[in-house]
Structures are given as C-alpha cells and as structure tokens.
Amino acid sequence: MKKTKFRYAAVLFFFAALSVFSYDFHYFSPQEMSQLWGPTPGVRESAVSAFANPSYNGLQVPGYSDVELLYATDGYALDAMQHLGMFYNTRRLSLGLLYSSLPDAEDQLNFNIGLSFGSRAISFGLSNGSVITPSDGRFFGNYRLGALSRPMRFLSLGFSMGGTYNGDWFDMGGEVGVRPLGSNLLTLFGTYSRTFHDSDHEDFWSVGLDVKPIPGIAVRGAYSKDERISLGLSVSWEGLSISGSSVTPRNFSSVTNMVYGIGLGDYVATPSLPIPVTxxxxxxxxxxxxxxxxxxxxxxxxxxxxxxxxxxxxxxxxxxxxxxxxxxxxxxxxxxxxxxxxxxxxxxxxxxxxxxxxxxxxxxxxxxxxxxxxxxxxxxxxxxxxGYAVGRGYFKNTLDKLGIGVTELRYLTYKSAAESYTRTDLSGADREQYNAYLDDIFGYTKTVLMRARSLSEEEFNAIINEExxxxxxxxxxxxxxxxxxxxxxxxxxxxxxxxxxxxxxxxxxxxxxxxxxxxxxxxxxxxxxTPEPYWGEPARIAVIHASGQTDMDRGMAARQLSRLIRDVAQRVYVRAIVIRVDSPGGSAVAADYVAEAIRDARRQVPVVVTMGSAAASGGYWVSMYADHIVAAPYTMTGSIGVIASWFYDNGLNEKLGITLDTLQRGDHADMLTGFIMPRRDLSEAEQERYRLYIMDMYDEFVGKVAAGRGMTKEAVEAIAQGRIYSGLSAVELGLADSIGGLSDAIEIARNLAGIQDGRQIVFEEYPTASLFDSIMANLVTARISLPEETPFVRDLRYRISQNGRVLPLLPLEFTLQQ
Missing domain, CATH: 3.90.226.10 (2-enoyl-CoA Hydratase; Chain A, domain 1)
Structure with missing residues (x-):
C-alpha cells in the first residue's frame, strides 16, 4: 500500500511541477481533435487515440504497442502543412509529439505524456501536455483525464476532461460507440463536448460510422455540428497501416483539410488484409x-x-x-x-x-x-x-550403523514410502507395481518409435538390447x-x-x-x-501451478494456494481454471486444503486438472474433485493410501555419549522424548493404535476419491491400497478421464466454460513471483555456498521432521532413470 501511495504521489508531483509553466497559447479543443483523427478515441484503434483520451491505451493487451505518424494539410496542397505528429503507446504509457502551424497562432510543439491503468473492460488515464513555441521558447501546460468502458462486445463508453493549468481553457465531454453486430464489421459512434474559455462556452457534437467490409479495409464517415463531413479510408496488412481522410463542407464544395497517416504495430494495423502469404x-x-x-x-x-x-x-x-x-x-x-x-x-x-x-x-x-x-x-x-529403469536407494544398513531404528507403520499392500529405510531391496509389491508402470511407459515409447522410424520389433530390440x-x-x-x-x-x-x-x-x-x-x-x-476484433474483456482461463510436496507453507504452500484458487474463481472474467498438479504427496491436511478449494471453485467455474510427471498419493488427493482430470501416458498417479514411519534411537545417543532421564504423567508421554528423535520404539499397543488411526484416514481418503470420481468405495478400494499407475492405466481404471496434457486441459476447460471456438483466450498463470521476491531469493541462495544436500539426507531430514505422522506420500527417493 505504501509503495502504491508513493507512486501516485510521484505522478501527481510530476504533473504539478509542470503546471508552473502556464501561458495562454493555442488550446487544442475537442473539435480540432475530432477533425484531426476522425472517429472517437474509444472507437478507433490507434496510437493517436491516447492523445485525445489518455485512458485508451489501458485497454490494450500487455506487451502490445503502436506507433503512428500523422500529417494534416490545409486543403489538398501537400506543402500547406497544419499538423505533423508522431504518437506511441503501449499498455500503460502513451507519448505524443505534435507540431502545428496554424494561421491564428504561432507555430507550436506539443509534447504529451500519458499514464493509464485498468483492463480491457474499463480503463482510466491522465496525461500532461507541454506546448512550446519554437520562436521564443515559451510554453504552457495542459492536462487531460479520461475513462473508457467496454462492458460488452456491443458497447463502448468514454469520458474525458481537460484544460490549461492556469484555468483559461477547460472542456469535458463524452462519447459512445455501438457495434450492432458485435464485431468491428460495423461501428456507429457519436461524441458531445463543451469547451469553456473565460466566460464563454462552445458546444460540439459529431456522429458517424466505421465500416470494415473485409479485414484490413476500413471506411469511415462523420458529420459534425459545424456542418462538415469527414471521410476516410485505411488499409492494413502485416502490422502496417496506411490511411487518408478529408474534411469538407456538407455540400462538398471544397476540401478544408486532408489528413494522411501511417501506422506500425499490433492494434493500429488490425485486422490485416487477407492477402495470401506464401x-x-x-x-x-x-x-x-x-x-x-x-x-x-x-x-x-x-x-x-x-x-x-x-x-x-x-x-x-x-x-x-x-x-x-x-x-x-x-x-x-x-x-x-x-x-x-x-x-x-x-x-x-x-x-x-x-x-x-x-x-x-x-x-x-x-x-x-x-x-x-x-x-x-x-x-x-x-x-x-x-531404455528405462526404475531405481531406488535403500539405507537400512546406513541407519543401523548410525544407531537409528525405523518401524514401518504400513497396513496397505503397495504403500511402500518407508521401504527405503526398512529394507535392502525391492519388495514383491514394489516389483509388481513398478514393473507394470515400466511396461506401460516403455511399451508406449516403443510403439511410437517403431511407427515414427519404420522399425520392426526385431530392429527395435536390437537397438535397445545389443547396440x-x-x-x-x-x-x-x-x-x-x-x-x-x-x-x-x-x-x-x-x-x-x-x-x-x-x-x-x-x-x-x-x-x-x-x-x-x-x-x-x-x-x-x-x-x-493478433488482438481479436471484439470489445470488452476477453475470456480468461487461469492456469494455476500446484507443484511440490503437499505442505502447508512449503512446496505446494497449500495455505496460500487454497486461498488463491478460491480468489481466482471469484474473478468476473475468469471463465475456467486449469490446475497443473505435479506432486508426490506429503501432508494429508495440506492436500485436503487444496482439494476443498478446488471443490469450492467448481461451484463458480469449471476446474480441469492436468497431471504432470507425478500426481500421486497426496498429489492425487489434490486432484480428485476436478470436473475433468487429464493425465499423460508417462504420469505417475494413483497411490491412494497413507503410511507412517517411526524413527527412534537405536544406539545413536550411546555413540554420541548422550544420556537422557525423564519424568512423565501419562503412559505414553515419553513417546516423543529424546535427543534428535524419540528415545524408544513404539510398543505393540501403540502400534495397534496407529493402525486404527491409519486405516481410519485411509477410509476417509477412499471415500473422498469415490465421491470425487463418482465411483463406489468398493470400486476405489479394489484399485487403491497405495498402488501407483501410469496415466494410461489411470484412464482405464477411472482415476483420470482422458489422456492429454496442458493444451488438452485448456481446450477441455474452454468447452466446459462454453467459450466459442475462434475466440481468443487470455491465459493467466499463478502463482506469480514478484521481481523483488525473486531477487531476494537469489541473493539469499548466493550469500553462502554450501554443498548440495544428497537426496538421502534431504529425505531423511523430512521424514524425521514428520516422525509418526500419517502421510499420503510417494517414496521421495524414487527416481526414474534412463
């Protein structure tokens, strides 16, 4: 908030400082502006529009910009220059430089800078103009405030006001544009303004139409209060626009002004002539x-x-x-x-x-x-x-030498997250599930390569196994x-x-x-x-990344992520949400935070989950309530189950020369006493209590999957027990809806949201890291150089920090290697 207030204060100070220099020279009235560039700023897509209404460029797409040159003459004579201008605008900033040679005033140079903010539905802006007379170097300041609203494809409304800082001149007015067909094929527009000078005032109005019979061709006409007619034509192609217009009395007896323009950019030359491009x-x-x-x-x-x-x-x-x-x-x-x-x-x-x-x-x-x-x-x-190989490291012998004991609290057939610390090789259940996963992904790759390179099975096997x-x-x-x-x-x-x-x-x-x-x-x-030819805010699809362990404040940062999902779902122009899940699981509480946020978001907009490399265990918990789940063939998913492990002192303290003595009230109060880790293993009664707790949480997990996927608990139980699956198998079993990736998920979200084919979609990616946060993160990382933790140390430290907790978690040390 303080930064925002400082920025606004700086802008206001900038404009106030320029207002000191105020002399009474020629003031550009709305009448002259209208005659110079034809249609109203809210109708014409042009860099010069921001000169008349500084809010115009706030309607643009971020990253887009335009440059336009204008040359206006008195009559047909090219050497009878009245105005020569260059204008530039991008999303937040507009610049204008206009040299004028008028019969009723000295030659003058008008430099204009404008700022705007808003969206493609509504925008506000302000600008400052400094007018200099080259002959003697004097100048005066003027300002302009504007607002434009495009609440729908059919309507554009504008308002602007401005004047000189010394108060001699002031004007205000409004404009309206209507597109009966909803596109830029036909636009009707009108404007009204009143200009005040000393004690006098003058009204001005004009009406007109803008027709684009084919893309890249625009024909414009306008009639104003002073009985003048403006006719214009512009041709656009591949980012280049050339235009010309004339101003005549209504009887066409003469030509009052000619205006020539050339533009380069994203908007000024949109749409483009449909000239075939080879x-x-x-x-x-x-x-x-x-x-x-x-x-x-x-x-x-x-x-x-x-x-x-x-x-x-x-x-x-x-x-x-x-x-x-x-x-x-x-x-x-x-x-x-x-x-x-x-x-x-x-x-x-x-x-x-x-x-x-x-x-x-x-x-x-x-x-x-x-x-x-x-x-x-x-x-x-x-x-x-x-080819492919599944690799797992086992550290039981390492922990035995360190004097660390581990009890695996496992009651589900395939939930093997603790095996790295309790075994020295793959269990039968692990061999079964990882072999099935390898068969799926290797078979898929084999089929693709044989088809792509016209290989026989014998040739493929020789390539992999012999050469x-x-x-x-x-x-x-x-x-x-x-x-x-x-x-x-x-x-x-x-x-x-x-x-x-x-x-x-x-x-x-x-x-x-x-x-x-x-x-x-x-x-x-x-x-x-190329910007689409429609007014108003385009349809938006939010792409939200849910990556890392399911943890409340680290990894996936479920506390923040759940709030973000709910907030994005409430935004007016967000029509659908795509959530990219890439997580091996972790905390059940954190996973449920995000899952519930997705279920709440579904009441507002469609939610599609696209699974990355892994969306298993807690990662699947996060995904299960989506309207549609997309998985890739290589995705590792499933692992519906929970597990806990108990690390305890099995000689470590003795090796370190540490002794402990405790007093307790409660039969199990000493469970967590100890140095670094608990001093003892669990008793049989304590293990039985854990079993009941784990199976209760497992039953809750299975029930939620059944509710989210529209399955019976018995059907989920038959494919659960902590077993992992490839994306291919997950679709067959009903754990995912279709094979695809992020692009497929976006297309599915578009269809679920009812967004018409051909309409452009704005993608908004979340969470977004601020530049300041990224700089600080890099500074902190670079401040001290330490050896990188091995996966074993990192995983062991995490397991000990979660000691005794029941987790929906994949083996963190699991790696897929070539």
Missing amino acids: GSRYLELNLKGTLRTKPSYFSGGTFLVETLRVIKKAENDPDIRGIVLNTSGFSADRESLWELRRALENFKSTGKHIVAFIDEADFDIYYFASVADRIIMDSGGTLTMF YLYSSRSARARGLVDGTGREEIVGSTIRELEGRPIYSYAVHGNPKTSLMADSYTSYRYDARE
Missing part, C-alpha cells in the same frame, strides 16, 4: 536449457506454456513453412517431452515439415525428436538408447538419423523437403545460441497473437 521461412525452436513448467524471474531455459503456444501459433501462421527443432543442450521431464511432441504432431498434421537437430541425445530426447520428418545429428554427437550406443555414423547407418552435420546439412535437408532453399528463419529461444539464425534474415518469434 510461407517463406522456418521457425527454429531453440530449446537450449531446462524446460520449466512455469515462468519465473532469473530462470534460464524455456517455459512449457509459452512453447506450446508458440507451436500453436506457428501451426496457424501461413508465413511459417516448417520448424527446425534444435535440441542441443535441452532437457525436460518425460511428461513435458510428450506434451511438446504431441503439439508438434498437430503442427505436422497441417502439411508443414519438421527437421530435428540432435547432438548429445538420450532415449527421451530421441523419442522427442522422432516427431520430425528428418533427424540431423551433429557429426561429433552421441546417441544413447538405453544402444551410437556415433553419428553408426546412427545413420542404422537408420536412426537421416543426416550428419550442422546448419549446412539442416539447410540442405529443408531444401530437399521444400523443393527450394529457405533463407529466412524466425527464432523462439535465445538467438545467440541459435543454429540457423543470423542478425540479417532472422527475427524473434513469440506467442503473442
């Missing part, structure tokens, strides 16, 4: 770095949501003929690779091509690259095709890649696919590490789309 370039997806599921400050690599949106945009972009998939230095989890590959398959289905480049590729990266029409391997690269390690030459001889080399070979491969060379490349990712880009023929390619 694809002339490829898009390089430079994926170097680690793929992250959510954006944050100071994080290297690429981001999943953004990359998916870029692929979708390229799929519909007629100028993009294909994609170069640069996997050099790229890493991602198996589920995210599947999502990207699925998006690239959709891209290919439109008839466009993909060429993949690999250098140091493993089984996962090769699976990802196999979506391409051609795979090129660096001549010095390596390809490893080891498995390849140089570029042996990989090509085996038919695993189609060429060896670098950018030259990639370029020649594209020429072969397209029948002609491609000289221009767009790049998504870091251009400095790009394979194909150069500074002369390349440009950055992002996920931004």
